[in-house]
Amino acid sequence: MTTKKLLLQACKDNVEKRITDYRNEMALLAEAIENNDKESEDGDGGNGKLLNDIEKNAGYLNEALKTRDFLAQINPNSTHTTAALGSIVKTETIVFYLSTSVGQIEIENEIYYAISLQSPIGMLLKGKSKTDSFTFNDKKYTVVDIL
Structure with a gap:
């Protein structure tokens, strides 16, 4: 597998793990x-914070799903x-993969x-060329190479 394919797969794996984690957290909260x-006799039982947490996780889940769709646009053969x-x-000190914010991948x-x-x-x-x-x-x- 090419480096680009491996990088894209690492990003997709990261997003899929986040999606699974958010869904699991929402199920636990529910x-x-x-x-x-x-257990509660007063009607609320402290569910307000739990409902807020579900809402927060639903927002995170929605963003992760958008990221997954975004990653599907990347052609690793281009x-x-x-x-x-x-x-x-590639710069003289750091190599970047322009995709989604995952951070360091080895x-x-x-x-x-x-x-x-x-x-x-x-x-x-964005838009930089070699030597820019x-x-x-x-x-x-300084950009030393673009693959």
């Missing part, structure tokens, strides 16, 4: 509400001359940083 209702969605952008003993194009550094990278430079957090980076 069960807790049900148990509170059975090549790029400028930094775009699905690109691997593949074949090399470290990649999966970042979103909407992140501050992603916005700086940009500054982020007072540090200058």
Whole structure:
């Protein structure tokens, strides 16, 4: 499998795990509400916070589902001359994978940083070509390769 395919799969695995975690958490919260209702005589049983937690997790789940759909747009077989969605952008010190914000991914003993194009550094990278430079957090980076 190519590095791009491995990176995309790592991002998809991360999102699928988050989706599963949010669904599991919501099920546990729903069960807790049900148990509170059975035990409570005053009607509420402290369910307000649990309902808020379900709502919060539902929002996170919705975002994770959108991210999964977004990742489906990436073609790991495409090549790029400028930094775009699905690109691997190598600088002299860091290698970025433009996809979604996952953070550090290690593949074949090399470290990649999966970042979103909407992140501050992603916005700086978008459209850059080989030899272009940009500054982020007072540090200058030069693009040495785009895959």
